[in-house]
Structures are given as C-alpha cells and as structure tokens.
Amino acid sequence: xxxxxxxxxxxxxxxxxxxxxxxxxxYKVTIAGMKFGAPPAELHVxxxxxxxxxxxxxxxxxxxxxxxxxxxxxxxxxRMTVRRAGAVDFYCRFHPAMTGKLDVRP
Numbered sequence: 695x696x697x698x699x700x701x702x703x704x705x706x707x708x709x710x711x712x713x714x715x716x717x718x719x720x721y722k723v724t725i726a727g728m729k730f731g732a733p734p735a736e737l738h739v740x741x742x743x744x745x746x747x748x749x750x751x752x753x754x755x756x757x758x759x760x761x762x763x764x765x766x767x768x769x770x771x772x773r774m775t776v777r778r779a780g781a782v783d784f785y786c787r788f789h790p791a792m793t794g795k796l797d798v799r800p
Contacts, residue, residue, distance in 0.1 A: 719734075721742070722743075726749060728792060759782060
C-alpha cells in the first residue's frame with residue numbers, strides 16, 4: 695500500500711495530462727497613450743487577460759454587455775478570467791473613445 699501511495703501523485707498527473715484538458719493561456723493587454731493595445735487573437739474561455747495601465751490616467755476595461763468591468767488606476771494591472779465565448783466590445787468608462795473588441799472562442 696505504501697508504494698501505491700507514492701505513485702498516486704504520478705498517476706493523477708498522467709490521468710490529467712491524458713484527459714485532453716487544455717491549460718489556460720495568459721495574455722496581456724496594455725493601455726498606453728490613451729489606447730488599448732491589440733487584444734489576443736487566440737483567446738479562449740478560461741484564458742486570463744492581464745490588463746496593464748501604463749498611462750498616468752485612471753482607465754477601465756468595461757464590456758458593453760456588462761460581462762466585465764476592470765478598474766485600472768495609473769501604473770497598475772488587474773487579472774480577469776474570460777468566462778464566455780463570443781464577441782465582446784469594450785471601452786474605457788472615463789474615456790469612451792478608447793475601444794476594443796475581444797473575440798473569444800469556446
């Protein structure tokens with residue numbers, strides 16, 4: 695039984711690796727010069743976006759469909775996990791001309 699207990703973590707790792715479960719990717723979207731950087735092209739549900747505000751002004755990344763609203767003080771960053779597939783338009787609540795679009799795949 696002792697040797698089985700020692701093998702348990704290895705067996706669980708092998709089962710997880712062979713289950714076809716993909717690990718989440720992490721992407722960074724940087725705000726600089728009052729503009730959002732390019733959003734990731736290969737975004738999937740479960741991926742993480744790190745929103746980084748390099749400006750001296752406070753910004754938000756706010757979904758028009760209200761699915762997310764990330765507040766970003768100057769020189770800060772925040773993490774957000776993508777929860778659903780589809781196209782999501784976003785903007786800054788403080789600077790509405792700042793816009794972008796996420797295309798999220800399942």
